[in-house]
Amino acid sequence: MKKLYGYRRPDGQVGVRNHLLVIPASVCASHVASKIADAVNGAVAIPNQQGCCELGPDFDVTHRTLVGFGKNPNVGAVLVIGLGCEGISTSDVAKEIAESGKRVEFLVIQENEGTINTESKGVRIAREMASDLGRMQKVEIDISEITLALECGGSDTTSGLAANPSLGYVSDKLVDAGGSVILSETTEFIGAEHLLAERAVTPEVADDIIRIVKRIEDKAKSIGVDLRDGQPTPGNIQGGLTTIEEKSLGCIYKGGSRPIQGVKEYGEIVDGKGLYIMDTPGQDIESITGMLAGGATVVIFSTGRGTPTGSPIAPVIKVIGNGDNYLRMKDNIDINAGAIMDGTETVAEVGERLYDEMLEVINGKYTKAESLNHKEFGIYKLSSTF
Amino acid sequence: MLKLAVVAHETDNVATTVKDLKKGENVLMEIHGKGEVRVELQQDIPFGHKFAIEEIKNGDGILKYGEPIGHATEDIVAGAYVHVHNVVSDRGRGDIKEEK
Numbered sequence: 001m002k003k004l005y006g007y008r009r010p011d012g013q014v015g016v017r018n019h020l021l022v023i024p025a026s027v028c029a030s031h032v033a034s035k036i037a038d039a040v041n042g043a044v045a046i047p048n049q050q051g052c053c054e055l056g057p058d059f060d061v062t063h064r065t066l067v068g069f070g071k072n073p074n075v076g077a078v079l080v081i082g083l084g085c086e087g088i089s090t091s092d093v094a095k096e097i098a099e100s101g102k103r104v105e106f107l108v109i110q111e112n113e114g115t116i117n118t119e120s121k122g123v124r125i126a127r128e129m130a131s132d133l134g135r136m137q138k139v140e141i142d143i144s145e146i147t148l149a150l151e152c153g154g155s156d157t158t159s160g161l162a163a164n165p166s167l168g169y170v171s172d173k174l175v176d177a178g179g180s181v182i183l184s185e186t187t188e189f190i191g192a193e194h195l196l197a198e199r200a201v202t203p204e205v206a207d208d209i210i211r212i213v214k215r216i217e218d219k220a221k222s223i224g225v226d227l228r229d230g231q232p233t234p235g236n237i238q239g240g241l242t243t244i245e246e247k248s249l250g251c252i253y254k255g256g257s258r259p260i261q262g263v264k265e266y267g268e269i270v271d272g273k274g275l276y277i278m279d280t281p282g283q284d285i286e287s288i289t290g291m292l293a294g295g296a297t298v299v300i301f302s303t304g305r306g307t308p309t310g311s312p313i314a315p316v317i318k319v320i321g322n323g324d325n326y327l328r329m330k331d332n333i334d335i336n337a338g339a340i341m342d343g344t345e346t347v348a349e350v351g352e353r354l355y356d357e358m359l360e361v362i363n364g365k366y367t368k369a370e371s372l373n374h375k376e377f378g379i380y381k382l383s384s385t386f
Numbered sequence: 387m388l389k390l391a392v393v394a395h396e397t398d399n400v401a402t403t404v405k406d407l408k409k410g411e412n413v414l415m416e417i418h419g420k421g422e423v424r425v426e427l428q429q430d431i432p433f434g435h436k437f438a439i440e441e442i443k444n445g446d447g448i449l450k451y452g453e454p455i456g457h458a459t460e461d462i463v464a465g466a467y468v469h470v471h472n473v474v475s476d477r478g479r480g481d482i483k484e485e486k
Binding site: 156157158160161190191192195217220221222223224225226227228231237239240242243244245246249250304322324341342343 | 389392394402404405432433434435436448450451453454455456468469470473474475476477478479480481482
């Protein structure tokens with residue numbers, strides 16, 4: 001068994017990266033946060049577009065996502081930047097992240113004479129934090145301490161027949177090794193939810209699965225349109241996917257075959273071992289953002305058409321089911337599962353290659369999305385801002 | 387021999403191509419639990435798209451992965467192209483009134 005190394009956090013959790021994260025409490029602080037991160041080697045900011053004038057569930061989702069990102073074990077230290085008058089409290093976000101034991105500082109623009117002074121103060125704090133993070137040593141970790149997020153996007157019919165089954169193989173292998181896995185994208189359970197519900201560990205979990213799918217389907221219906229206006233996407237249809245049911249049945253293969261332990265709300269921390277479902281939309285960036293807020297440390301992203309998506313705080317490994325598109329999108333794809341389609345490689349063979357790639361990435365190998373600085377981030381919204 | 391098309395489940399009535407296939411081609415598929423099925427294509431079928439492996443009547447379910455993925459909106463003969471022009475989804479349909 002290959003030895004694995006990661007960063008042990010004060011709360012005992014394990015990260016596979018060691019980012020200094022600059023979190024803007026709201027969209028009004030995003031520019032200053034980005035300028036600070038740009039000035040400091042080892043720092044990264046998230047482009048928060050929310051954080052103010054949000055009501056009820058949207059406010060909660062934004063708050064939970066920002067705190068979850070700060071608490072994510074791939075983050076070694078955090079600087080929170082606020083404007084001062086936004087709905088999300090800068091000091092509350094900082095305080096909640098600090099419960100994880102990692103170093104957290106915050107600055108409020110309105111209390112620091114505006115952009116220029118906040119930036120210069122922020123850069124000084126961030127420089128010192130980044131320097132400290134650089135001294136942190138990796139220690140030996142166990143595979144069971146990894147939380148893997150599963151994502152699929154830019155799908156065609158090879159996603160469900162090749163890429164997702166190989167990812168399902170990895171998911172099962174990690175669950176069997178004692179790790180945690182998150183399956184998401186509720187829209188893409190429509191038509192396949194009965195198969196997931198059969199795998200729930202309790203009747204309550206099965207009900208939760210059916211409930212979140214009904215909720216998203218009713219929401220689409222309430223707009224009075226055919227869901228096909230958005231799902232499958234035009235690219236999905238060009239790739240041969242005919243209906244949301246077909247897309248969903250292919251999608252859930254990435255969740256393998258192990259029992260489903262529970263259903264989490266968007267951005268809620270996944271604190272157990274085994275396979276969990278998180279209620280996220282099918283939109284890739286928002287879905288990945290939710291799972292990282294929930295504590296995932298590695299993402300594997302399956303595709304058929306190829307996509308470039310990365311993350312500010314986690315490695316995103318791409319696996320593609322379409323061999324022709326692998327050649328077209330080679331800059332962005334880590335593993336080619338195309339040979340499953342014509343039968344020259346088995347799902348288990350590709351699954352083993354993908355699992356080994358994940359171990360390499362855990363140990364520090366940059367994924368293509370990481371080396372190309374892809375840092376997509378987006379928070380799920382239920383309604384408008386007010 | 388390289389495969390030309392994949393049938394995901396023994397109860398499926400459609401296959402997915404694994405390369406661009408031409409009208410008139412004879413496609414032989416090995417279906418797990420069912421044996422060999424041979425179909426002559428009625429149209430060109432692009433890579434990754436579907437064709438019927440048996441006759442499908444207007445209103446019948448389209449089965450892939452052993453599950454319904456929608457229903458046919460016309461009669462479909464074996465070997466014919468199956469996609470958004472002759473299949474509709476049964477889910478998320480806010481455009482039609484639900485039958486209670």
